[in-house]
Structures are given as C-alpha cells and as structure tokens.
Amino acid sequence: MKKLLIxxxxxxxxxxxxxxxxxxxxxxxxxxxGAKISENIEYGIAPSFTNMSLFNKExxxxxxxxLVAQNINENRSGAFxxxxxxxxxxxxxxxxxxxxxSERRQNYRETNKIVNQKAKAAIENGLIPIICVGxxxxxxxxxxxxxVIKKQIKQSLExxxxxxxxxxxxxxxxxxxxxxxxxxxxxxxxKFIRSITSKxxxxxxxxxxxxxxxxxxMKQEDIDGALVGGASLEVDSFFELITFxxxx
Numbered sequence: 001m002k003k004l005l006i007x008x009x010x011x012x013x014x015x016x017x018x019x020x021x022x023x024x025x026x027x028x029x030x031x032x033x034g035a036k037i038s039e040n041i042e043y044g045i046a047p048s049f050t051n052m053s054l055f056n057k058e059x060x061x062x063x064x065x066x067l068v069a070q071n072i073n074e075n076r077s078g079a080f081x082x083x084x085x086x087x088x089x090x091x092x093x094x095x096x097x098x099x100x101x102s103e104r105r106q107n108y109r110e111t112n113k114i115v116n117q118k119a120k121a122a123i124e125n126g127l128i129p130i131i132c133v134g135x136x137x138x139x140x141x142x143x144x145x146x147x148v149i150k151k152q153i154k155q156s157l158e159x160x161x162x163x164x165x166x167x168x169x170x171x172x173x174x175x176x177x178x179x180x181x182x183x184x185x186x187x188x189x190x191k192f193i194r195s196i197t198s199k200x201x202x203x204x205x206x207x208x209x210x211x212x213x214x215x216x217x218m219k220q221e222d223i224d225g226a227l228v229g230g231a232s233l234e235v236d237s238f239f240e241l242i243t244f245x246x247x248x
Contacts, residue, residue, distance in 0.1 A: 004218055005166065005202055005225030006043045006242050007068055007130065008232020009098060010051075019051035023059050025235040030063045033239070036246040037064070042225075043242045044068040045232065046098055049084060056092045068130075069097040071104060074117035086125035097122050098227075100132045100156055102172045112155030119156065123164050130166040130204070130227065131156055133193070137173035145171075146192055153196055162198045168227040169193060174207030176229055181207060187220035194222050211240035218244070 014022065037043070044066030047055055055067050073083035089097060099122065100115035119129040133152040135145045149169070157165070169189050174180050181189075186205045193203055205217055206227030217223055231237045 001038075001040045002224065003040050003042065003202075005204060006041060006214075006228065007046060007066075007096065007098075007204070007225070008044070008228045008238055008241075009046045009068075009070060009101075009206075010048060010233060011070070011103075011229065012048060013233055014048065014051060016051060016054065019047055019054055020058075022233075022235060023054065026065075026239070027059065027062050029235055029239050033243065034063065036243045038243075038245050041242055041245070042066065044096060045238075046070045046096075052089075052094065053092055060093055066095045067093055069094050069127075070101070072097050072099065072118055072122060072127075074114060074121045076121070086121045086127050090125050090127060094127060096128045096130055096166070098130045098132065098168075100152075102132060102134055102170060102175060105132075106172075112152055115156040116158050116160070119160055119165060123161065128164060128166060130168050132168045132170050132206070132227070134170040134172050134175075134207075140171060140173055145189060149189065149193060150196060153193060157197065162201050166202045166204060166225075167193060167197070168204040168206050170206035170227060176208070178208055180209070180213055181205075183213070183216045183220055183223075186217060187222055190220065190222040209241070211237055211244065214241055214244045 046068035069089045072086050073080050099118040104110045122129040133149050135148040139148050171181050190203045202224045204225040204227045205223050209226045209228045210231045
C-alpha cells in the first residue's frame with residue numbers, strides 16, 4: 001500500500017478563536033476515531049501564521065498531525081517587513097511549507113526563480129517544500145498544459161534534491177471553483193510530471209478535492225496525496241479525507 005500525503009491549506013481563514021475551536025474538535029475526533037487513520041496516511045494542516053504556534057502547542061503532541069506553513073521568504077533574515085523565514089518556521093516545529101501556490105504566483109508575481117529560491121531555503125533549514133505547479137483554464141483549453149508544467153518543473157526544481165521535496169499539481173481552473181479535473185486527467189498529468197522528474201517523487205493533486213472524490217483520485221498510480229483547500233476548514237470533512245480508506 002503506497003504512502004499518501006494529505007495536506008489542508010487554510011489560506012487566509014480562521015481567527016485565533018476559530019482555530020482553537022478546530023483544534024479542540026479535532027483532538028476529540030482523534031481521541032475517538034484516530035485508529036481509523038490508516039498507517040499509510042500522513043496528514044497536516046497549513047494554518048495562518050498567527051495560528052501556527054497554537055497548533056504547535058496544543059495539537060502536535062496529541063495527534064500525528066504535521067504543521068505546515070503556507071509560504072516563506074527566500075532570505076534567512078533581515079529587512080523584509082511582513083515576511084517569515086524557514087528558520088523561524090523550523091523553530092516552531094513546522095515540517096512542510098507550501099511554495100509557488102498559484103495564488104502567490106498570480107497575486108504576488110512569484111516567478112519560477114523565486115519559487116526555486118524559496119524551496120532551497122526550506123531544504124537548507126530542514127523543511128520539506130511542497131512546490132505547486134499548474135496551468136490556467138486558457139492554457140488548458142489551448143492544449144498547453146504539458147508545456148506549461150514542464151517549464152515550471154524545470155525552473156522551479158532546478159538543482160534541488162528531488163528526494164527532499166513534494167510537487168503538487170494544482171490546475172488553476174480547479175482551485176476553489178468546485179470544478180475538478182477528472183481522476184484520469186489528474187493521473188495523466190501527474191504521470192507526466194513523474195516522467196520528467198523521478199519515479200520516487202511524491203506528487204500530490206490539488207483542486208476542489210473533497211470527501212466525495214478523494215478515494216478515486218488516490219487510487220491513481222501516480223497520485224501520492226492531496227493538497228486540499230475548503231474541505232480542510234471543518235473537522236468533519238477533513239477527518240473524512242484522512243480516513244477515506246478506513247476499513248477497506
């Protein structure tokens with residue numbers, strides 16, 4: 001049975017009190033049904049920076065959840081107002097960090113070069129970068145998906161140790177839209193990514209993943225996990241995601 005990595009990305013959601021409520025509810029659910037989480041499932045949550053310490057203090061010791069960051073700055077320290085470094089994240093027990101999410105690429109003009117620098121900073125500080133790649137609807141409809149992905153992979157992964165990273169394929173047109181690439185389409189692109197990287201690379205799929213479609217997606221040979229948005233915001237749906245293969 002292959003290992004699967006399921007990560008919930010909260011984006012800019014949940015206040016401190018709302019995060020605490022989630023943690024309390026998740027702790028209770030874990031106490032009651034934690035045994036249903038298969039040994040092949042590794043899982044984590046990427047909360048806002050303001051809630052990361054709360055997770056570190058109140059949830060990491062009680063469950064097997066991993067703490068994930070949504071972004072980092074590529075520099076170690078210095079005059080970078082509003083930014084956070086890999087070293088800082090490591091100090092509060094983060095394990096993974098998302099880099100190159102399409103929202104960062106689009107809204108903050110993060111280039112493949114910057115994504116590569118961030119991934120290097122993560123690895124140098126003992127974090128595992130989850131490097132996001134994906135095409136727009138216009139590129140998808142124009143049949144440019146593989147060309148776009150290939151360029152992103154080549155430049156974002158340049159000189160990286162592939163055994164120390166994760167790649168998440170997130171078609172931009174499927175993020176937060178309710179649209180989802182069919183399992184077959186997702187498999188096809190993830191297989192392509194593996195063909196131009198490494199047979200051992202961990203490849204996630206992201207884009208409107210939910211309890212209703214995760215099982216079919218995770219059955220695909222070249223999909224090793226999921227990067228989840230909205231469905232990770234509520235304990236019930238997130239727990240369904242990480243126990244989708246319970247008793248099967």
